[in-house]
Amino acid sequence: MQIQESIYHLWINSTKDKSVDLLAKYNERKPFNKTSFAIKITLIALLILTIYSFYTFDYKNLIIIDAVKDTLINMRTMFFGASLRNFTILEGIRQVSFTLGIAFLATLTGGISAFFLGLLAAQNLSTKLVSNVVKGFVSFVRAVPTVLWVLIFAVSIGLGSTAAVVGLTFHSFGYLLKAFSESFEELDHGVIEALTACGANWWQIVFQAVVPSSLSYLLAWTFIRFEINFVEAVAVGAAAGAGGIGFELFMASARYFNIREVGAITFLILAVAIILELTSSRIKTKFIK
Amino acid sequence: MNPLLTINSLKKQYDEETVALNGVSFSVHEGEFVSIIGPSGAGKSTLLRCINRIIDATEGEILFDGLNVGNQNKGQLRKLRTKIGMIFQHYNLVNRLSVIENVLHGRLGYKNTFNGSLGLFTAQEKKQAFQIIEILGLEKQAYKRCDQLSGGQKQRVGIARALIQEPRMMLCDEPIASLDPNASKIIMDHLKNITTQMGITCLVNLHQVNVALKYSDRIIGIKHGLKVYDGPPKSITKNQIYDIYESEAGELILELKDQNEA
Known part of the structure; x- marks a missing residue:
């Protein structure tokens, strides 16, 4: 050792x-x-x-413990004592469908325009110059927040649902174009080459190869955007007076200070969000194999 | 008889440094089975792609069936491409579509934008597609999605897509490079049949020298963008093959028949 x-x-x-x-x-x-x-x-x-x-911090004689306690009591009243006072549940559902309508229109118009310009933005289907110009323009569109787009159009169109749809369309367009063009770019260059060799022209390649290959992505992205647009439409309903459930939420909280009604509306929105989520996952499992 | 394809001093330069083809000339007659051999990066793929102008040549002239490929306008070029089928190493099928849909893509060159985009094919075209599928032994897979097929089956779909074009020539870019020996033999036998029975000229890029020697009527050797051999497989010598691949004698896996020893 x-x-x-x-x-x-x-x-x-x-x-x-x-x-x-x-x-x-x-x-x-x-x-x-x-x-x-x-x-x-x-x-x-x-x-x-x-x-x-x-x-x-300027606490204004705030006592933290009391403040937390009061907030919790408020939350309890809001969510466990939820009730409607200024409108009925049917009216609430009507308002929710109004908000859904805004979101749907914005997704539809934004999605269709994003599809066609997305083809030009995809580098494998377009020239480098065109692709970069479109992408640059769209990143500008996307950089402006949705609410700001709505307010911009509220100036020219006036406060209301039209401005909300147009404003939401712009941001959806910017968002979906990026998603779509990247889905298009996933397609193997060889497939485009092969169809070109068969004598196919650009539109035929788009609809016979690009769309079938990326359809499930397009649907998934569009649905995600629809969910986002619903939430945005709630916010915009209050901010730009676009109406719908967002406006009722704004009235209940900022005008009537009725936190019970705020709670009820929150539950309503949550229910719709869950239904959207379930539908989208259903659609995805059906189409994405 | 005039040759089906004539290539005159074809040059292709990608940028200042990359010269893929540096003046290649040859001609191919109707019904010939020609193999192009050469190391990777010699310009074989570029050569094939210049013929149907997927790549534009820098210099030189290509005549296909008396037409100058370089001078065709967009519409004429589509029409010309329908007469030249092409198959690829990686098959290049639309994986999410079924076999029959992929085969029908071969007819797109004959269709207008509207009908082609929506996939409106005539009953005659569909019938023809099923006939070709049957000839290639894919009738059980006709409605399967292409991503469920094996490599050999995918390549047969590729051949079917080319055949439905009713082509006069097939360009095959390393058709068996990703296949096992068994599938390779099936594909090469089909290609040979296409030439002997249907009279369609085949121009095949190959990496497997043995396969090229066995199936071809003629071998073209390409090295550094230049043609270094052009002749029947019988007269090519071991040394010439070693020269094409720039390797020392004995380094290649070759099984030449003794007649070619020189």
């Missing part, structure tokens, strides 16, 4: 000088790391800002 140990030490000692040199070299060569430095600085800055802001 002892002999073994001594041999080990002897061996280690014999390499010691070399390893120290290597270690020194390693420490020396370790370069200044920009990324980790930036991350450290950011974290420290955030920490300082957080502490500073908590010190300087």
